[in-house]
Amino acid sequence: MSIVSYLKSTILSKIVMAVTGIILLLFLIGHTLGNLQIFIGREVFNQYAYFLQSTGELLWVFRAVMLLSAILHIVTSVYLKFYNLKAKPQKYAVTNYVKATLSSRTMIWTGIAIACFLAYHLLHFTFGVTNPEHTKYNGYVEKGAGLYVEYNMPVPELIEGKYIEIPDGKILFKQKDVYKMVILGFKNPFISIVYIIGVIIVGFHLNHAIQSAFQTLGLNHPRYSPSIIAGSSTFSFLIALGLISIPVSVLLGIIGGVA
Amino acid sequence: MKLTLYIWRQKNAKSKGFMEKHQLDGVSEDMSFLEMLDVLNEQLIHEGKEPVAFDHDCREGICGTCSLTINGTPHGPEAATTCCQLHMRKFKDGDSIYIEPFRAKAFPVIKDLISDRSALDRIIQAGGFISVNTNQAQDANALPVSKEKADLAMDAAACIGCGACIAACPNASSMLFVAAKVSQFALLPQGQPERKRRVLSMVEQMHQEGFGACTNIYECEAVCPKQVSVRFIAQMNREYMGAYMKNEE
Ligand code: FES
Numbered sequence: 383m384s385i386v387s388y389l390k391s392t393i394l395s396k397i398v399m400a401v402t403g404i405i406l407l408l409f410l411i412g413h414t415l416g417n418l419q420i421f422i423g424r425e426v427f428n429q430y431a432y433f434l435q436s437t438g439e440l441l442w443v444f445r446a447v448m449l450l451s452a453i454l455h456i457v458t459s460v461y462l463k464f465y466n467l468k469a470k471p472q473k474y475a476v477t478n479y480v481k482a483t484l485s486s487r488t489m490i491w492t493g494i495a496i497a498c499f500l501a502y503h504l505l506h507f508t509f510g511v512t513n514p515e516h517t518k519y520n521g522y523v524e525k526g527a528g529l530y531v532e533y534n535m536p537v538p539e540l541i542e543g544k545y546i547e548i549p550d551g552k553i554l555f556k557q558k559d560v561y562k563m564v565i566l567g568f569k570n571p572f573i574s575i576v577y578i579i580g581v582i583i584v585g586f587h588l589n590h591a592i593q594s595a596f597q598t599l600g601l602n603h604p605r606y607s608p609s610i611i612a613g614s615s616t617f618s619f620l621i622a623l624g625l626i627s628i629p630v631s632v633l634l635g636i637i638g639g640v641a
Numbered sequence: 642m643k644l645t646l647y648i649w650r651q652k653n654a655k656s657k658g659f660m661e662k663h664q665l666d667g668v669s670e671d672m673s674f675l676e677m678l679d680v681l682n683e684q685l686i687h688e689g690k691e692p693v694a695f696d697h698d699c700r701e702g703i704c705g706t707c708s709l710t711i712n713g714t715p716h717g718p719e720a721a722t723t724c725c726q727l728h729m730r731k732f733k734d735g736d737s738i739y740i741e742p743f744r745a746k747a748f749p750v751i752k753d754l755i756s757d758r759s760a761l762d763r764i765i766q767a768g769g770f771i772s773v774n775t776n777q778a779q780d781a782n783a784l785p786v787s788k789e790k791a792d793l794a795m796d797a798a799a800c801i802g803c804g805a806c807i808a809a810c811p812n813a814s815s816m817l818f819v820a821a822k823v824s825q826f827a828l829l830p831q832g833q834p835e836r837k838r839r840v841l842s843m844v845e846q847m848h849q850e851g852f853g854a855c856t857n858i859y860e861c862e863a864v865c866p867k868q869v870s871v872r873f874i875a876q877m878n879r880e881y882m883g884a885y886m887k888n889e890e
Contacts, residue, residue, distance in 0.1 A: 390848070391844065391848065391885075392814075392844075392848065392853070392854035392855065393844060393877075393878055393881045393882075394885070395854060396854065396855065396878070397878075397882065462854045462856075465853060465854055466811070466812035466813070466814075466853040466854055466856070468746060468851070468853075469745060469746050469747070469812055469813040469814070469851055469852055469853030469854075470744065470745055470746065470810075470811060470812060470813040470853060471746050472744050473744075474710060474713050474739075474741050474744060475647070475649075475660055475739055475741060476712050476713035476739040476741075477713045478712055478713030478714050479860060480714060480720075480809075480860060480863035480864060481858075481859050481860055481862065481863035482811070482858040482859065482860045482863075483858070486856065486857065486858040486859075487811065487858060489856065590857075590858075593857075594856070594857040596875075597857045597871065597874065597875050597878075598857065598875075598878055599878065600875045600876065600878040600879030600882065601875060602871065602872040602874075602875030602876075603872065604870075604872065607872070
């Protein structure tokens with residue numbers, strides 16, 4: 383029994399697609415809600431980012447689960463796509479869909495687009511590869527002063543996550559200025575547009591994905607299914623709207639005036 | 642009515658097919674789609690040409706033999722209707738109509754508009770039955786069935802096995818067909834003894850025949866002449882998961 387022997391059964395493959403998809407979706411929900419805290423302000427947002435960074439091993443367990451889910455989701459979908467192309471080698475001279483929605487028929491393509499977008503997103507914000515000038519800023523929180531934050535202080539020798547005393551007697555705590563990173567990133571209209579398009583594709587993918595996961599896991603009932611389908615669309619729309627609101631607000635100067 | 646027909650012609654299973662254009666005049670609105678093809682074939686025979694081969698049997702929408710993809714839709718534009726029950730009044734004078742066979746790798750075309758759908762029979766042979774020792778029939782009331790279950794089982798059993806679901810599916814998945822057969826038995830007491838084995842072996846056979854994987858786009862349900870619901874696919878997914886995990890064989 384190898385780990386990928388589930389691929390021999392199309393139903394088991396679909397279940398793997400649904401379960402890994404749900405794991406990724408749960409992350410996306412958390413990610414969206416977490417990121418919306420940027421509207422509360424710089425201190426809260428940076429504190430939240432620091433909290434995530436400081437979870438230690440838990441962060442790595444979490445990253446491992448996400449990575450594994452993403453890999454299984456991608457491997458299974460690509461395998462199924464080739465499997466399905468083989469099952470229908472000859473297309474009709476005329477194609478006409480009665481019920482199939484555009485988003486349901488383009489899952490593999492929106493999926494590939496999302497994978498590319500995700501890779502760019504990680505290189506940009508998480509690994510600081512594409513725009514290192516966005517990720518190099520730090521903030522300093524003063525101990526005992528609540529959320530008092532001094533930014534852009536020239537004390538680069540401070541070690542991230544450690545309290546340290548500076549000459550004037552204050553005890554400071556260094557954390558990444560993630561807020562500034564987001565603002566700088568989205569101030570660039572080109573980057574913002576890439577994000578907006580990426581998120582719209584995610585919403586489009588979810589529109590079919592959520593209700594499809596219900597069906598695959600055997601949850602279909604005439605009384606609930608219409609609400610599941612409508613809920614799937616509404617929910618995807620809200621996720622996309624929430625995520626788009628950030629670059630749009632930055633571009634319009636609603637948030638980030640200080641950065 | 643005057644029609645321009647584009648029809649798939651293919652000499653045999655090995656040869657390559659092509660779309661052939663035909664003009665047909667004097668079609669009555671009251672003709673069924675297959676009667677219209679009969680008229681075309683008469684015309685072809687008079688011209689000394691090979692008539693178009695197509696599958697049909699009952700011509701009253703119950704046997705599931707007729708199998709034409711009309712303008713890209715299996716069984717044509719009318720919902721819940723086999724193409725033998727489709728009437729020419731659904732078309733307009735001067736229309737162009739594309740007629741193709743049901744397509745899937747597991748449905749090889751053997752001549753013109755006829756595709757070999759015996760893969761579906763092999764799926765049935767794999768488990769789409771109940772084993773009954775023949776003897777005196779037992780008392781009907783010994784096996785109570787609720788009205789709801791009986792109705793639902795009947796909805797699944799409405800499947801005439803025509804294969805339109807597979808022909809309509811971009812993945813050529815046979816999930817709706819197999820799900821209808823699996824659910825029909827799973828809902829009734831007679832189906833219980835072989836319930837787990839049935840779903841596992843029918844799904845296994847479905848894989849061996851080369852049908853694709855379902856992507857829940859529900860085109861199958863939309864073209865099904867008997868309106869079999871995709872809720873049975875969800876039911877089969879449940880049956881399969883349960884049987885897979887509890888399988889003792
Ligand atoms: S010929 Fe029997 S259903 Fe059409």
